[in-house]
Amino acid sequence: MKILYTESSPNIGGQELQALAQMAAMQRAGHSVMLACRENSRIAAEAVRQQTAVTYIPFRNSLHFSSVWRLRRLVLAFRPDMVVCHSGHDSNTVALTRATLTGGAGRFSIVRQKTYLTRKMKVFSLNHFCDAVAVPGQAMKEALQAAGCTNTIRVVSPGFDFDAIREAMSMPLPEHVREWLEARAPHPVIVQIGMLRPEKGLEFMLKTLFHLKREGGQFHWLIVGGGRPEEERLLRRKIHALGM
Structure with a gap:
């Protein structure tokens, strides 16, 4: 399977570390994985270090047409089966990109990963711009459903590289x-x-x-x-x- 991950943040935190761990696991399982992110972002450097293919997309906002154009070219070249998004900016950009494609190139699934909830939850893009939502726990799933999310929500428990954690503890x-x-x-x-x-x-x-x-x-x-x-x-x- 070909899997494209997208990340619009220039910094690195919990969701970026989760994406890195998932991409590494997908590669070990034999899938073809690529990351689309901002140039000079922290996640880009880490992805290169773990030998994940990286391509650069600006992701300045949800209606950044240059990002849509670049992502469209990437999708046509890479032909992903699934795109995993981590924020509103990149999720909306991916949805707009898919809307411009015809035929097989636009048949990929969009999975929106939610790693945290904000005080004011907006569910329009979750309901209309992706095919499924992945969350790390049952409580978050129930909170999204209570806020009006009617899309498919699946709980995907986060994995931890305990060997890497033990090694880091000794440094x-x-x-x-x-x-x-x-x-x-x-x-x-x-x-x-x-x-x-x-x-x-x-x-x-x-x-x-x-x-x-x-x-x-x-x-x-x-x-x-x-x-x-x-x-x-x-x-x-x-x-x-x-x-x-």
């Missing part, structure tokens, strides 16, 4: 993190992992820890994640403003 900390810890008193370290985006709860955590510190709590807060430079600058300003 030394990055030098800048080690130096940061060694320069501070030996208090407990609270580690928060997540991309630097408002919905990840970093500001909520900052306010919570600020009150905990004001009550006498002694700890260090280590944020592990990346994101847009402007989001990082904003978070740093808030941290400094609270004396954290």
